[in-house]
Amino acid sequence: MAEDDPSPRRDGRTTDTRQRIEATALRLFATRGFAATSLRNIADELGITKAALYYHFPAKKDLARSVFQPFIDDVDALLSRLDGRRSPREILSAYAEALVPHRATLTAMLRDPAAAVDLDLAEVSARWLSRVGALLDDEDDPSPERRVRTTVAFGGLTRALMLPDAEEPATREAAVAAAVAALDSR
Amino acid sequence: MAEDDPSPRRDGRTTDTRQRIEATALRLFATRGFAATSLRNIADELGITKAALYYHFPAKKDLARSVFQPFIDDVDALLSRLDGRRSPREILSAYAEALVPHRATLTAMLRDPAAAVDLDLAEVSARWLSRVGALLDDEDDPSPERRVRTTVAFGGLTRALMLPDAEEPATREAAVAAAVAALDSR
């Protein structure tokens, strides 16, 4: 399973600088947004020059892709895993588990719509949204209000995953329980 | 009560161009983000030049302030109104009512952290968060999980307010009901 954390390259050697660039970029993307983060900002924080960044990544777009890819892969894997019939609780719980390691990435993606457009992630998230919507659909209740409840449940759970203590199981369980309650409200 | 919609100036005359600039700016801020929206983008959509914008607003910051101010004023008014003891349902419902006219502004503010920093809105939203947190606090349940539930409720409700049909009372009621359920889950 992919992670935001260090990973070896195809040739087996670990490139420390590359990882540090990705980590710093992710942190700045999440706090300032993609468009507002310049390569100079990233380089300055690392104590290197802009030109050095271009040795590791051919363009800003490629750096961003590299930062977002593990997140994208894990969400795709999650959606494949959830293909069959599952209860809303199982779906929301699996969603929370899968996304916790990618909290910073999640924040960055939700915040900056420009990044989604630039990196062709708009198509990716549209695909996610329709699949997730289908997973939580309830054929016994096809009302518009059902869609509102799924929005509250998913939006609220996603927000809770950004809390500082979201890694703690108790926090995650409480968040999932609250999301399930929102979904079942009537 | 302030609105995102046209409003007369102090001298009584309506300045159509000024309003059109604000409306276009808000739309672009909400879709692309503040940092990724240049004055040239705004001017082009209006069929005028960048320099013309500077006749109406001395700086980009001032344009942004003008765009966000009605939203800020209405939230401040809401918080004052909610000073006394209210039920969670009343608080969440009042929150939804107050923010519906400002959906686009809300989207823009949530999305772009750079705007919040540039415009000193970070202090504003921090103030909101602590007051809102206090309003929803439950002295019978001061557990960390309570805080998680308020996050799910508020985050989910806010997300639902961005739905295309959020102006419809039925949608709003369903969203508030779902948020209340999340808050009461145990």
Next chain:
DNA sequence: GTCTATAGACCGATAGAC
């Protein structure tokens, strides 16, 4: 009120030395 023209800073990206 809107225009053309431009200043000055910063952007992403490249060339080439070491």
Next chain:
DNA sequence: GTCTATCGGTCTATAGAC
């Protein structure tokens, strides 16, 4: 693998004509 130096482009903002 990191540097200095620089390119062309865009940004915010200003000056001044109409």
